[in-house]
Amino acid sequence: PGRLRGGAAQPQPQTSTLPPATAKATRTTLTATENVSGTLGYGDATTLTGRSRGTLTWLPAPGTVIGRGKPAYSVDLLPVVALFGTIPPYRPLGPDVTGPDVKQLEDNLAALGYGGFTVDEEYTSATADAVRAWQADLGRTETGTVDPADVVVLPGDVRVADTTAVPGD
Secondary structure, X not given: OXXXXXXXXXXXXXXXXXXXXXXXXXXXXXXXXXXXXXXXXXXXXXXXXXXXXXXXXXXXXXXXXXXXXXXXEEEOOEEEXXXXXXXXOOOOEOOOOEOHHHHHHHHHHHHOOOOOOOOOOEOOHHHHHHHHHHHHHHXXXXXXXEOHHHEEEEOOOEEOOOOOOOOXX
């Protein structure tokens, strides 16, 4: 071994002083796709019951998404606005009222960009000032109080499935 016929030495590998070969790297996103069967939907429909007295003057079209601060419907041309939370409106909210429903209102006012008050369970004169600014933006009378009929409370954005009432009801 180590010798070829004729007595010649076997060639030895040559070592190089050059760097090893390089390749250009490319950054990319790896993705994987998997097809599955199923049915998409928006969940179970629930009924929104209004508390306003008057004539229904506007309803959103099916498919409309109602978000925080947006009108859920209108009565006597005044919007009944959607707020997010878990406590349905059950009493008028105004100065000197306290409770978790006040905090829920203040959370919504702050999320809508109204400020100047502390988000807590106390409805103060600063809360009333923010409510008056909100009412002015909605085109409502600036009372500084919120009646249960002025708002609906939703758990989050909702999509209108259908309507059973019609304007004029």
